Amino acid sequence: MKKQNLYIAALCLIFTSCSQEEPNTGNKTEQLKGLKAQMVELSSEIKKLETELDISTESDIENKIPVRVDTLKEEVFYHYIEQPGKINSKENILVSAEMGGLITQINVKEGQSVLKGQTIIELDSDIMQSNVEELKASLELAKTTFERQETLWSKKIGSELQYLQIKNQYESLAKKVDAAETQLKKLNISSPISGVIEELFLNPGELANPGRPAFRIVNTERVYVESDVAERYANVLKENSPVKVKFDALGIQKESSLSFVGQVINPENSTFKIKIELENPKGYLKPNGSASLEIQDYVNDQALVVPSQIVKKDMRGDYLFINNKGKAEKRYVKMGLSHDDKSVINTGLTAGDEIIIEGFSEVVSGSVLDIKK
Numbered sequence: 001m002k003k004q005n006l007y008i009a010a011l012c013l014i015f016t017s018c019s020q021e022e023p024n025t026g027n028k029t030e031q032l033k034g035l036k037a038q039m040v041e042l043s044s045e046i047k048k049l050e051t052e053l054d055i056s057t058e059s060d061i062e063n064k065i066p067v068r069v070d071t072l073k074e075e076v077f078y079h080y081i082e083q084p085g086k087i088n089s090k091e092n093i094l095v096s097a098e099m100g101g102l103i104t105q106i107n108v109k110e111g112q113s114v115l116k117g118q119t120i121i122e123l124d125s126d127i128m129q130s131n132v133e134e135l136k137a138s139l140e141l142a143k144t145t146f147e148r149q150e151t152l153w154s155k156k157i158g159s160e161l162q163y164l165q166i167k168n169q170y171e172s173l174a175k176k177v178d179a180a181e182t183q184l185k186k187l188n189i190s191s192p193i194s195g196v197i198e199e200l201f202l203n204p205g206e207l208a209n210p211g212r213p214a215f216r217i218v219n220t221e222r223v224y225v226e227s228d229v230a231e232r233y234a235n236v237l238k239e240n241s242p243v244k245v246k247f248d249a250l251g252i253q254k255e256s257s258l259s260f261v262g263q264v265i266n267p268e269n270s271t272f273k274i275k276i277e278l279e280n281p282k283g284y285l286k287p288n289g290s291a292s293l294e295i296q297d298y299v300n301d302q303a304l305v306v307p308s309q310i311v312k313k314d315m316r317g318d319y320l321f322i323n324n325k326g327k328a329e330k331r332y333v334k335m336g337l338s339h340d341d342k343s344v345i346n347t348g349l350t351a352g353d354e355i356i357i358e359g360f361s362e363v364v365s366g367s368v369l370d371i372k373k
Contacts, residue, residue, distance in 0.1 A: 064370035067359030069323045073351050077303035077344055079337045080244070080294035081237075085227035085276075087247075087289040091193050091219035097123065097208035098186040110200055114191045114217070121189040121202065121214055139173045146170040195219035220283045224259070225291045228271035236297045237261055243276050244294040250284060258295070298337055300344065304351065308343045310360050311335065321363050323354040323371065330365035 101123030108120055146166050153163040189208065198216040208214055225245055229237065240257045247253070262273035276293070278285065310320050311333070319332045333348030349355070356363065363369070 064368045065328075065359055065362050066370045066372055067323075067328075067356045067363065068372050069354040070357045072304055072306070072349055072353045072355055074302040075305055077298075077300045077305050077337075077339075077342070078296055079298035079339045081229070081233060081297050083227045083229055083293040083295060085225040085245070085291040085293045087223055087285050087287055087291060088226055089218055089220055089223050089287045091195060091222075092198075092216070092287055093192060093218075094213045094216050095120070095189060095192060096211055096213050097121075097189050098210060099123070099183060100207065100209045101187050103202055103204050103206050103208055106200065106202075106204060108197050108200075110197055112197050114195065114197060116191060116194045118191050119188045120191055120197070121208065123187040123189070123208055135173065135177045139170075139177050142166075142170040142173045189214050191217055193217060193219055218287065220280050220285065220287065223278055223280045223285050223287065225276045225278065225293065227274050227293055228266065228269065229274055229295075231265055231270045231272065233297065234265070234272060237274065237295060242296040245276060245278065246292040246294070247285065247289065248292060249290065252284065254278060303336075304345045304349055305342050306345055306349075306355055307357055308338050308341045310355065310357055311343060312360075321356045321360050321365075322349070323356060323369055326369055326371075328356065328363040328365060328367040328369055 103121055104124050105122040106120070107118075107122070108114060114120065146169075149158065149163050149166045152158045153160070195217045196219070198218045200215045201213045202208055202215075237258060239259065239261055243256050243258060245254045245256060256276050256278060258274055259277040260273070260275035265272050274295070306320065311318050312320065317332055318335050319330055321328045322331050323329075331348055331353075334346040336344030336346045338344070356369075358372075
């Protein structure tokens, strides 16, 4: 509107100056040239005043592109390696009999909690028990004979050879009794740890043999998650590196750190193993369950971070748009790492730049911006 008023004033001035002249004096062509020259000069003056007063033309207002901007500032940026993992338990044991025998009784059920040393399966021990009793009877007789001979030998009665033979017989029988009692105890299959009976493989009346699994016992109070990581991260991951562990099927997330980083590369798939130990007091985490790992491999306390979607690419490289005095400026950048739809800008931007975060697809370099709050 202001511009229209300036044009009207200029035309009035020209009309007045022309009306003061004689209508028939001079050549009309010359008059037209003079008026045009004055018009160009006035237009230039009007444009200059508009620039000084920051007055936008109606066409400029109509062509403004609505956008939202964000002031770039330094912030902490974390990058993570995403890996699948599997839950395991250190105490997941298959137990078999140390001696063969007929199963006479099973004292527990599957799913039952037991203590270390508790008898789980009993084997037929009648024959072994009879042998132990016979050996104990023989040991008592040998002990009595030895004690009498020892008394006589202390009085120098009898030969030394006879004394040594009786002593040797007594000591040998004592060792045989100990061995037989140890074997008798092995006829009962006991739990090597405290935990839960996961599975029973044998039934009463079946024969238990060494090497044949009798039952599985698991302690899930402490578990670990294991994963195979690509060789390219071998010089990045260290023990105690922070890890986010997600169990999507259970809706559980835990934060921990690497407890083990393998030192050997598997030649079959060029990976190395990592482990994360976890507390599992309620037993929700089951061996062989699935997990998702986010292993922190990079942190920058003073990173310039932008939404990944605002970065575009052309033949020259990656670029985005910033606000420069109300107009869009195309700025080429060097990208760093990206994670969770955020990207680090290594070069091309500085703290304080106003990046266009909404409406960036509609602008080109030089577009006039209508910045929304």
